[in-house]
Amino acid sequence: MSGGTIAIVTGASRGLGAALARQLAGSVQQLITVSRNIDPQTQQLADASGCQHVHYGHDLSDVQHIEAAALGIFAQLDQTASRYLLINNAGSLGPVGQFDTLKDAHAISDTFNLNVTSAMLLTTALLRATRKLDADVRVVNISSGAGRSPTAGWGVYCATKAALDMYTRVARLEAPQAKLVSLAPGVIDTNMQATIRSANTDDFPDLARFNTLNETGALRSPEAVAASILQYVNSKDFASKELDDIRQYS
Template identity: 60%
Template sequence: MSKTIAIVTGSSRGLGAALAGQLATQVNQLVTVSRTDNRQLHELARQHGCHHIHHEADLADPAQIDQASLDIFSQLDLSANQYILINNAGTLGPVGQYNSLGHNKAQDIAHAFNLNVNSVIVLTSAFLRATRPTGADIRILNISSGAGRSPTAGWGVYCATKAALDMYTRVAKQEAPHAKLVSLAPGVIDTAMQKQIRELDLNDFPNRSRFTQLHDKGELSNPEQLAHKILNYLHRDDFGQTEIDDIRHYS
């Protein structure tokens, strides 16, 4: 009998919540990591016979990254046929051009790199070590951004973290040929981050009008619909063949 265990970070809201909610109806065990728990997700998982484990952690804090990794993988069930890790947690980070990213911004920048990059490296490494002896189907999906592939003024930190995420995915794929890894750009989603972007100061983010227009024209992706599309992509037979990908390339 097949058995799937899925791990999702940043599961409390937005795309992460949508991915976790749909996985709760599909997999045998769901492990979530975020700063806040979601009781509705526990109930949904229970209704569908899915064992849900939540780890409360701020993945922008190095100590909590290490603790979450230890907590998850010290008790991971190694009897599954398939393991899925979705590194979804992320932040826009400090926004601003060179003239505002100097004094007193180092901690904010480190916070963004911890969440967007460091947590992914630590959790992915632990995940690969833990699951390799199982011989199971191992899939890792890192939620990236087109910002990591196209420079945008004011997004120096965000673009840099997502570019680093893309490159780390490529490196990890070389190191772990037994696993399938993809860094996926999900497009522009109707989430709290988008609301934050529309409220940015034009001096910090000159491209604000593009995102305001996308919202006004109703062109932002719905998180639930996008999660469904991403999970279909995750289960494709050719998943992992293109390690740097964009969900908008798929119907």
């Protein structure tokens, strides 16, 4: 492992997370994935390239699972790598509805745990584990334009992504030895987009715009976005801004 890269990806069983993990499996020495289910294709690619793949089957909407993932990963983290890359990708849209229908406290709490708490605790654990190492430490928090511009019906989702943006800004102040960015990936053809299109206009007035994005082929594939993100991670522009958007580099 000495001199190599250890990459950690959350939400790695499908969508953008799976695309990121699959591409990293061919280029890093150790890949750690965290999601409820393992992606068989990631394992196959890792085996073929000689990458050591370790999977943690945790539900990151559950605080106990978040703590177990952080403890399990970082208690045995190899200390000799030259680069550590954490991509906090796990996230969900959460409950969709306007102020008069948001009543499910458990659903709201689960969304904050997945979208914000898991990123905070895993980032904290990585920064603590590597703070005395002479290594290149990089953290990508997958955010959204929804955290920077309000959208009716997305009170929960917008709030979680805004919180993730601000946490990233604070962590950059606290840990200058690392490079951190909160990165919006643009609109991607994933299950989340299908969930968005299943909403009704009473809860989500912007529904027509997302149907149009799908119908006109404006959604980028997870594979294309993952490739752009990993190219950005390795570029001189990485973390030059606190809040960034991958579409600026694609």
